[in-house]
Amino acid sequence: MPSVLTVSGLTKVFPGARALDGVDFAAESGEVHALIGENGAGKSTLIKVLTGVYRPDEGEVTYRGKPVRFATPLDAQHAGISTIYQEVNLVPLLSVARNLFLGREPRNRLGLIDFRRMHREAEEALRALGVRVDVGRPLRSLGIGAQQMVALARAVSVDARVVIMDEPTSSLEPREVQTLFGVIRMLRGRGIAVIYVSHRLDELYEICDAVTVLRDGKVVHTGRIAGLDRLRLVSLMLGREMSEVRSEGVTKFTGAHGTGDEPVLQATGLTVRHTLHDVSLSIRPGEVVGLGGLLGSGRSETAKAIAGALPPDAGRVVVAGAAVRTGSTPAAIRAGISLLPEDRKAEGIVPGLSVRENIALAALPGLSRFGLVDEKRIDRIVETFMKRLRIKASGPHQKVGELSGGNQQKVLLARWLAMQPKVLLLDEPTRGIDVGAKAEVQSLIDELAEDGLGVLLISSDPEELVEGSDRVVVLKDGAVVAELTGDGVTEGALLRAIASKGGDDD
């Protein structure tokens, strides 16, 4: 079969990271090719190179037999490579038809836009995809699913030979997913190459012909998807070969913790449209509960829903027997819930402020009287935590931006501990920090649990999750699929739960 789009030896280096490292990849005409990998594996970088957003540092992209180098997304589009993004990238205030035809509107002899023809053609293009809407209405009046179909119609109507779909189903209803699959089959029938990015294993097996797995910027597997064992696929993504799985590893976690009886946190029936479906979990004081699952399975969303940062459509959060108002971070913080977010740069530290100010930031309201800040108390608290968490800084007045990743993470941890929380939610606490600091953060988590805190640990690293947790709740497509307890907390069981089919437990 002819490869319409191939890349070889593709390398892209960002300051501090090799996002792509000698990647080879080929998309065939009339084939749906899955591109998968965990966060930071290099999928989005690869897509951005293919669509002309980034230029590669090394390597070659060959399109229809010729080497190409797209300077802009528009170049790639003109050449016939269309992309639909996870977030609908259209203009919500413009009408459906205008969005479909933006930049290539049919014009009459005077050079003016021929609206009658544009509306007729827009209707036809959408009807071909099974969408019937009033194309004169503003795009935003449509549901997200229909908007996604408009984006798709736009992508395929430009005579595309390659269509790249970046998590197209993340905001679709099951019924809409089937319509999308119908369209994908039609594209395949027309000989178009589809590159399909998704984390939903069931979807990959349903619609894709081939699969390429990326990890840490390298291709770790490429081949037909039929006959590829689900468990093997998950192992490839997470970088844990089944044969390598050991019971005792190299993390700094010690064994189980003495745990109380009454749960300090009880979340029941958390539901967020398209994201979480009836997720329940509880944490007892002194217990570390792991939250496992693939990227996009709803791990971070669960933590955010508990911490009030994501308002749930349904569900209850109870801390130490008292119900917490959901959807309000101040209420959650008052109740004793602290969330250490996944993206500490965007959601956590203020790099221009000092260690002291960063630690005191969230605790300030409690540390001030009549609007005046009690400086001495802050000094005391900052000193205590810098010592206890072994924060390596020249002093409390060093800017946090100058610290290493691990120490930044500790500063954040100190900020939340200064609030004297009952429950600590840690979202990927060791991502992006070096090995030594990782071990320190891991032993800190242990110590905190021993001090009686309830800890929720989210991690993509199966080893860290299994060794650090007393129990592991496994999420898949936004729902709990398994809970591992006692001797059942093993990497094998975790991977099997993640790889399980449909909504079934294994």
Added chain:
Amino acid sequence: MTAVQTVESESSTFEEEPLGSSRAERLSALAQQHGALVTLVVAVIAASLSFDTFLTVDNLSNMAVSSAFLAVVALGMTFVIITGGIDLSVGSLFALGGVLAAWGSQYGTLVALLLPLAVCGLIGLVNGLLIARARLAPFIVTLASLLAARGILLAVTNEGATTYLVDEKSFFARLGQDKILGIGVPVWITVALFVLGAVVLRRTRFGQYVYAVGGNEDAAALMGVPVARTKTSVYALSGLCAGLAGALNAAWLVSGVTILGSGMELEAISAVVIGGTLLSGGFGFISGSLVGVLLLKVIQNVINQIGSLDSAYQQVVSGAFLAVVVIAQTWLGRRRRML
């Protein structure tokens, strides 16, 4: 392309999915689009019932001519605001355009028209390049050129001491003074420009780009819209409009008056927003800006008619009115988003 193939799956077609009641949505859309027009009609009826002097040929044609200059400025401003930007330099450019036109009129009508267009268009172009290419904030860039244009103006007029006069018998003066079918030439020019502006905005690709850039700049870029070129163009266009308005005004007054135009940028912005264009960009229309200008001028006129009322109150009423419109727009916008 192959013939249109259809996805054969009856259970999985997307029927229209109105989010909430589409009738309520249409109503609020209607209010957003035509609220200013309804208010204008009501204001005109009320004014003509209250004052005998309102609905006279003299008063109306005076109002029309004095609206014309602001309207031309607001026309350019509409494009800028739809892209999500703002242009504070237009008041200064208006005054500068007037003085340059008056000075240039000694060399003939062509110079009197082209000189202000060239200078003001160039300043607008520089605004646009700084905003679109250097990615500076429109507010600051156009504030800087507001000051710069005032400076040029003072330099050209010896700190305002020199007033250039237009020869009353020249063709240029007649552009400002003459009437066709009883209506002043500036009014005809304005009407023609608005028709042209509406066609450009609604019926050309450039117009679609203007909306797309204001509606979602990142998405527009990904869809292949030349974002920087579009933004640069609207500021250049706004400069051209301000310069032309200034020139026409000089022809009408037969002199280049330096003190004109201060605060005009705010009047133009008010008119555009009152006309239903969203200050956040992505939504708006040319005709609304014309209605906005007329509404502001009617309010001014009515307050002038009430002899006992200090004309300072004009600003208070205009300001209050603007506040009401913005509040209503925000409210309607939120409602529509919720529906």
